[in-house]
Amino acid sequence: MVITSMDIPWGIKLINWISGKCCPTRSMNKLAWHRGAVLALTYLAYTCYHMSRKPISVVKNVLNFNCTTLTPPSDIIIDDKNRNTWCDWAPFDTEDAPALLGILDSAFLFAYAAAMFLSGFVAERVNLRYFLSLGMLASGISCYLFGIAKTYNIHSLWYFITVQALGGVFQTSGWPGVVTVVGNWFGKGKRGLIFGVWNSHTSLGNILGNLIAAEYVETNWxxxxxxxxxxxxxxxxxxxxFLAPHPFDVGCLTPNSTEYKILNATHSSDDGGYDEDDIQPHTVNGDDDEESLRSETSPMLPTRRLLHNIDGEKAIGFIGAMKIPGVLEFSFSLFFSKLVSYTFLYWLPLYISSSTSYDAALSADLSTLFDVGGIAGAIAAGILSDYSGMSALTCGFMFILAIPMLFIYDYIGSSSLVINIILLMLTGALVNGPYSLITTAVSAELGTHPSLGDDAKALATVTAIIDGxxxxxxxxGPLLAGIVSRWMGWHSVFYMLMISDLIALLLLSRLVYREIRLYRQRRLAV
Structure with missing residues (x-):
C-alpha cells in the first residue's frame, strides 16, 4: 500500500499546505493532532445525528395539544373558528394521538434497527468519510422534509411515516461509522474513559435538539x-x-502497533512509490518513541505485515461476529436497556407536561436534565469499567440502581421542581450509563476480540449487531409507551421500564458471574 494524496481529505491537504508555508520547520506531534481532530469530528457528527432525532419528542406536545394556553405566531389570525385548534395538527388531533405519534417513533426506530445490520456490513467495506458525510446529508434532508409539512400544510399520516422511516435508514450511517473511526485511531488503553467522555455527544445532541425545538415549538413547530x-x-x-477514517490515510501508525518502517524521502521513485531498499525497519514501544523517530522529512509507512492487515484484512460476516464471546449477551441486554433510554428520549417531555402544570417549552427544557445526567453516567461507567476491567459487572451494578430510581421518580418526581430536577439527573445517569458503555467501549472491545486473529476486521459489524x-x-419501547400510557396510564409505563432493566440485568448475569470468578482467581493468585 502506498499512501498517496488521494487518501488525504481535502481539508487536511489545505491545512498541511498552509502549515508548510507558515511553519515549514516546526515539529509537531502528528498523531496526537490527528487523534484530537478525529475525536472532535466524530463528536460533532454524532451530536448532529442525535440533535436531528430529538425534535419529534418536543413537538408531540403541540401536535395533539389544545392551544388555548399557547401564544400564536404573528401570522396566525385568531377567530372563533380556529381559536382552540390553531396548533392542533391533523391527524394527531384525536384521542388516539399518543398511539399515532408512537407509530411515528416506531417507523423511525424499526427502520433504523432493520437497516443497521446492513449498514454495519457496508461500513466495513467502504471509505467511512464518504459513508458518514452522505449519511449525514441524507439524514438532514429527511429531518427538513418533516419540518416543511408545517409550511406546506401536509396532513397525511403516511407522509410522516415515510419521512420518519427514511430518516431511520439514513441515520444508521452514524453509529457504525463513528465507533469504527474512533476504534481505528485509539488503542485499548483507557478505552472506557475515552469512550465515556466522547459518548457525551449523544446527550449533548439530545440537549441541543431539545433547546432548538423548544425555541420554535409554540410559534412554528x-x-x-x-x-x-x-x-x-x-x-x-x-x-x-476533514475526517481521516484511518491512521494510514494520513501516514500515521495504527494504535498498539509495535513495528513500522521509516522512509527515506530523498530516494522515492518518480511515480510517488517507494523502493524496498529505501525502507528501514524499526521497533517502537509507545507513541513517544514513535514520535521521536518521525519527522516532517521522514514520513512513515507501516511494515508489510501491518499493511497486509489494512489491505488484506477480510471483513468478517454476521455469523462469525455473533460467535465472538459476549456479543449475544450484550446485544440482548442492550435491547432492553435501549428500550428504557429511548422511551425517555421520545416521551419524557410529554410525560413531564402531563404529570405537572408545566407548559410545553418548560417541559422540553426540563427533559434535557435527563441527558445531562446521562453524560455523567456515561463517564462514570467508563471510569469504573477501566478501573475494574469488568464491563458486565459495571453495567449490572447500574441496572440494579436504576430500577428503584425509576420507581422513585415516577411517584415523587412531579411533587416539586427541585425534586424533579435532581431525580431526572440521577435517573439519566443510571439509565444511560450502561447503554453508553455497551454501545461504545464494549462494542469496540468485542470488535477487536483476540478470537478474530490478525487477518479479520469486525468492528463495524459487531457495533452494528449490538446497536441494531x-x-x-x-x-x-416508544411504541409500547404510547399504547400503555393511553390505556393504562403512566405508572404502568414506568413498571414496564423497571421490568426491562431487570431483564437486561439477568441477561448479563452469566458474564457478571464469569468476571467476578476471574477477579477472585486473580486475587488468590497474588
Whole structure:
C-alpha cells in the first residue's frame, strides 16, 4: 500500500499546505493532532445525528395539544373558528394521538434497527468519510422534509411515516461509522474513559435538539425540524472535508502497533512509490518513541505485515461476529436497556407536561436534565469499567440502581421542581450509563476480540449487531409507551421500564458471574 494524496481529505491537504508555508520547520506531534481532530469530528457528527432525532419528542406536545394556553405566531389570525385548534395538527388531533405519534417513533426506530445490520456490513467495506458525510446529508434532508409539512400544510399520516422511516435508514450511517473511526485511531488503553467522555455527544445532541425545538415549538413547530436538518447537512460537509477514517490515510501508525518502517524521502521513485531498499525497519514501544523517530522529512509507512492487515484484512460476516464471546449477551441486554433510554428520549417531555402544570417549552427544557445526567453516567461507567476491567459487572451494578430510581421518580418526581430536577439527573445517569458503555467501549472491545486473529476486521459489524439489536428495543419501547400510557396510564409505563432493566440485568448475569470468578482467581493468585 502506498499512501498517496488521494487518501488525504481535502481539508487536511489545505491545512498541511498552509502549515508548510507558515511553519515549514516546526515539529509537531502528528498523531496526537490527528487523534484530537478525529475525536472532535466524530463528536460533532454524532451530536448532529442525535440533535436531528430529538425534535419529534418536543413537538408531540403541540401536535395533539389544545392551544388555548399557547401564544400564536404573528401570522396566525385568531377567530372563533380556529381559536382552540390553531396548533392542533391533523391527524394527531384525536384521542388516539399518543398511539399515532408512537407509530411515528416506531417507523423511525424499526427502520433504523432493520437497516443497521446492513449498514454495519457496508461500513466495513467502504471509505467511512464518504459513508458518514452522505449519511449525514441524507439524514438532514429527511429531518427538513418533516419540518416543511408545517409550511406546506401536509396532513397525511403516511407522509410522516415515510419521512420518519427514511430518516431511520439514513441515520444508521452514524453509529457504525463513528465507533469504527474512533476504534481505528485509539488503542485499548483507557478505552472506557475515552469512550465515556466522547459518548457525551449523544446527550449533548439530545440537549441541543431539545433547546432548538423548544425555541420554535409554540410559534412554528416546522422550524424545530428545519434548523437541525440544515445544521446536520453542514456538519456532513465538514466531515467530508476533514475526517481521516484511518491512521494510514494520513501516514500515521495504527494504535498498539509495535513495528513500522521509516522512509527515506530523498530516494522515492518518480511515480510517488517507494523502493524496498529505501525502507528501514524499526521497533517502537509507545507513541513517544514513535514520535521521536518521525519527522516532517521522514514520513512513515507501516511494515508489510501491518499493511497486509489494512489491505488484506477480510471483513468478517454476521455469523462469525455473533460467535465472538459476549456479543449475544450484550446485544440482548442492550435491547432492553435501549428500550428504557429511548422511551425517555421520545416521551419524557410529554410525560413531564402531563404529570405537572408545566407548559410545553418548560417541559422540553426540563427533559434535557435527563441527558445531562446521562453524560455523567456515561463517564462514570467508563471510569469504573477501566478501573475494574469488568464491563458486565459495571453495567449490572447500574441496572440494579436504576430500577428503584425509576420507581422513585415516577411517584415523587412531579411533587416539586427541585425534586424533579435532581431525580431526572440521577435517573439519566443510571439509565444511560450502561447503554453508553455497551454501545461504545464494549462494542469496540468485542470488535477487536483476540478470537478474530490478525487477518479479520469486525468492528463495524459487531457495533452494528449490538446497536441494531438494541435499536429493535428502542423501537419497541416508544411504541409500547404510547399504547400503555393511553390505556393504562403512566405508572404502568414506568413498571414496564423497571421490568426491562431487570431483564437486561439477568441477561448479563452469566458474564457478571464469569468476571467476578476471574477477579477472585486473580486475587488468590497474588
Amino acid at each position: 416546522g422550524r424545530s425540524f428545519i434548523v437541525p436538518g440544515v445544521l446536520m447537512g453542514l456538519a456532513g460537509f465538514i466531515i467530508f472535508l 439489536t438494541g435499536s429493535i428495543g428502542a423501537a419497541v
